[in-house]
Amino acid sequence: MASLRHWFDWLPAPLASITLLIAAALIALLFSRIVTDAIPRLPGLRRITLIHSIIGRLRTNIRLLLMLIAASAALPAATGFTTPTLHMLGKIFAFLAILVFGFGVIKAFRFATDTYLDRITAKDPTDDIRTRSHQTQIRVLRRLIEITFGVITTAAALTVFNSVRQYGVSLFASAGAASLIVGLSARPALSNLIAGIQIAITQPIRMEDMLILNGDWAWVEEINATYVVLRTWDRRRYIVPISYFLENPFQNWTHSSPSLIASLFLWLDYQTPMDRLREIFHEELSHCPDWDGDKSSVDCQIADSNAQVISIRIIAGAADAGRMWNLTCDLRERLLARLRQEMPECLPRGRTAIVSNAPNEAPWPNELISPPVNRPDTGPYKGPDIKTPARA
Structure with a gap:
């Protein structure tokens, strides 16, 4: 660096020092470009897509970090600056290097988790509860780790400057009332963070679980550190605090298994022959592409009746919601x-008939009454052999 400094002796000392730092950074940038472009082209690494992806994701962080390291290494040769200026530049370079390194680690961690999630999803494309459990745990814990490491990185970078470090220490040491107010105001955020950890461990909800919220069908689309995004069937989105799922009851239709039982009701006339209806039901069910083929969950029964109709309940299994x-x-x-x-x-169908009080008079109109019933042969209402329908 000292020999490189002599190349700029013809410039004023401060400008020569600035040029030296820029030259060192540009040399490091050129070197980093050569390294990041040459490594994926090595004979043994050309076919490894993971290496290409990692370098592509971290290329900017690697180049910035090498430039900062080179500029820091050139500081002792920058004799055109005063001692306080050199000291301040060293702290600035250290501050930026800590930030670049810390957030580069976060990017690498996110890339690693994304790769793992893509791999387990591609391995088993079917709706597997174990796969969705891994996705939920990794996504929630990843966000918590990223937030924690981001706070640690920022705090470590700020400690480089004594004034900021002392200000933070004095603030938390002396402002007891202020810290209490801040703590109370941050209570919802902290409760949601803790709830996120509990969600990841106990898993009352998972990614792509089917929930019922406010009467809507909704799928879990995203689980963040403090809130959950639910997607409804008509593409609306619910943004729900994550603590809601620990404090309120809700329906999770796919908690233990994605398979569900379809249920429908038919309101039919009393003359419906149930044996024939069951035959028709089984014939049509065998042609339904959405039936899961489980005959143990198939049934057709009279569930209820009233003065007009009977209620037929029909159930059959399906693979998902x-x-x-x-x-x-x-x-x-x-x-x-x-x-x-x-x-x-x-x-x-509805039936209306006018029924006379006289036992010998048939209701009117007779052709609308079905089915006809015979009058009793004995008793106070015995009459001629007239078939009169029952009172509607």
């Missing part, structure tokens, strides 16, 4: 089409 919804709609369409074509008498 989306297929469950599609299976419900598909089955409803298929069954209603078959009922209209083959058994229209099963569809519900």
Whole structure:
């Protein structure tokens, strides 16, 4: 560096020192460009895509760090500066080097976790709970580690300057009331950070879990350190504090397994033959592409009845929430089409009849009454052999 300094003796001393620092930084930049461009082209490393990706992600940090190191190394030869100026430049270079190195480590850590997440996702593209558990843990803990390391890096960089370090120490030592107010104001953020750690460990929710929030279907799209992003079926987004999932009850339809049971109800007439309806149901279910094929979860039963209709409950299994919804709609369409074509008498309809108090008079209109019933042959209402329908 001293010999390089002599190249600029023809310049004024301060300008020569500035030129020396710039020249040292440019030489380091040229060297770093050669290194970052040459390493991926080495014969043994050409086919390793990981090396290319790491260097591409950290190229800027590597070059900046080498430039700062070179400029710091050239400071003793910069005799054109006064001693206080040299001391201040050294602290500035150290400050910037700590920041570049710290945030470079954060970028490398994020790249490593992204690579791992992509690998486990590509290994098993199906909806696997174990894969989603790993994704949730890594994403939440990664953000916490990044925030923590970022704070540590910034604090370490600030300690280079004595004035800032002393100011921070005196602030936290003397301002007891201020620190109390700051602590109280930061309580929600701290509670959310702690809740994020609990979410990562206990996992009441995971990435791409299916939740019910305010009556909406929503998928967990993103889990951050302090909040969760939920995506609804119509592409709206809920931004929910992460502590909400530890303090409030909610429905998680895919907590233990992504498979769900589709349930639909049909309101039909009392004349519906259940045996034939079950045959039609099984025939149409076998043609539904969203059915998971599990016959143990298939059933067709009369769930309820009232004065007008009976309620038929039909259930069948599906692989996930989306297929469950599609299976419900598909089955409803298929069954209603078959009922209209083959058994229209099963569809519900209203009936109105005028029934006389006289036992010998039939209700009117008789053709609208179904099914007809016979009057009892004995009792106070015995009459001629007239088939009168039941009171509607």
